[in-house]
Amino acid sequence: MAISTYIKETMTSRASGVIRKMFEEGIQLKAKYGAENVFDFSLGNPDLDPPESVFKAAEELAEVRESNFHGYMPNAGYPFARKAMAEKTSAEQGVPVDADCVVMSVGAAGALNSLLKAILNEGDEVVVPAPFFTEYRHYVKNFGGKLIEVPAAKDFSIDVNAIAASLTDKTAAVIINSPNNPTGRVYPEENIRDLVSVLNAHAASGKRKPYLICDEPYRAIIYDNKKVPAIFPLYDSAVVVTSFAKNLSLPGERIGYICVNPVCPDKDDVVAACTFTTRILGYVNAPAFFQRVVSKCWNAYVDYSLYEKRRNELMEVLDAAGIEHLVPEGAFYMWCKVPDNFDGDDMEFCDYLKKYLILAAPGSGFGGKGWFRLAYCVAESCILNSRSAFKKAVEDLKK
Known part of the structure; x- marks a missing residue:
């Protein structure tokens, strides 16, 4: 063997x-x-x-003795948890977001794997500016895809021209991670707008329109008055994946979510597919207890x-x-x-x-x-x- x-x-x-x-x-x-x-x-x-509100919420919820409190829920997550994450995303993106755009996940890693399983066909390509979070290679490979590593610009912003040259009819998605792990770079809005123009031009040429996957677990941790641009107003086929590992210091609790742009042309299909892949990948659902916890304190000050x-x-x-x-x-x-x-x-x-x-x-x-x-x-x-x-x-x- x-x-x-x-x-x-x-x-x-x-x-x-x-x-x-x-x-x-x-x-x-x-x-x-x-x-x-x-x-x-x-x-x-x-x-x-x-933050103290996390401990307080966990303590209160630990006292609950309701029947099936720790049981299964819909694969996409508790409706109240999805609603809370929609409120969070709406505040970040500046556009109305409904609960039906959200799938709760087993951390940002689980979110990425569920999403990539949902959108990739064998041989599809996923483009990423390099350097990038090392596990992207494995996540894409898991589902028969190929990661296309495109070197960043000299200042470690996105080299939009290099991204444009890397796009093919097999490009299923582009992943951006801002603030970036490992560089700490926050991609400025102008840089994102230029990237969006390239993706739209690629689609307008008759090629497959790539999803723009925004991996944002560090979104709240920024310095020097920088700001992470909102992507939903800029690109319809955008998907945010994130977690509470970094901003609320809960990496071991494995709680995150996927949120699809409400104006994405195939939003309902993507959400349904991510719900299905969450199940068939064996996650079944995001951790029940911490869905409840973060629903109470997602907006805690840190x-x-x-x-x-x-x-x-x-x-x-x-x-x-x-x-x-x-x-x-x-x-x-x-x-x-x-x-x-x-x-x-x-x-x-x-x-x-x-x-x-x-x-x-x-x-x-x-x-x-x-x-x-x-x-x-x-x-x-x-x-x-x-x-x-x-x-x-x-x-x-x-x-």
Whole structure:
């Protein structure tokens, strides 16, 4: 007997699962050297506590003893949960959104998989600006699709001309993620408008009209008065997928949703298909308890200024060490350039950093060779105490 050849090759490849591998290696290093001596920037695991309203809602709901309170509901989710997410999306998008546009999901990852299962035929292509969240490769491959990785512009905005050149009659969708993981870039509205023009022109030429999938779990975490543009008023065939993993610090609860633009020409078919794929993929439905929780507190106020403070502190650390980096506009990731000594080999450089007990994610896993990612959703002490380690790591390269 043997496992799938594809799975075996993928899970054992050096670039596969780099984030989780680093995270697990960090656990071992902390056990060996002490947690305070290991600087683990590998995993985007938000360390802000959920807002008090989440705890309060969970406590109140835990006391309920109604019959079937924890039972099945329609595959698309509780009607009240769908209505709440429609209200949330309407506030973000600036257009009226009804509950029948929403399918509750098992996190943003479950949302993406349900949606891609619903829209992809064997051999279809999904275009994404690179760098991108590494799991997109697997999600598209899961359903017989091919991920087309298109390098971003020099400033890590969307290279619209490059996207235009990548579109074919097999293009089923384009995925954008803003604020972006791993760069922290927030795509400006003009950039999105240019992308929409390209997609509309592609459709007007008689080709299949691509869905524009907006992966937005970091939407609320932005800095310097940036704003994530609303997509529904700009493109009818847009779909938002998101979760409460990052904005409410609930990654382990696996609660999110899909919302289809209410003016999408085949909105009813897409919603019905996502409802069906949620079932046949084995999710069955989004977690019942946390559908109830987020319905009560989706609009809870959260102060993200601590992430901004950590961003600034980490930039100071990297500047002192002489490591080139972007200035994140949102999310909680720092995108850093590999020093010239390594000739763009980010895997080798991240292995080198381990000698100084620094854990970083190689950029190749994100489609960004020559770069590496640092997640700064970590204790402030981790950032501040890493200063000497980063500095020594770079200084030793000059010897």
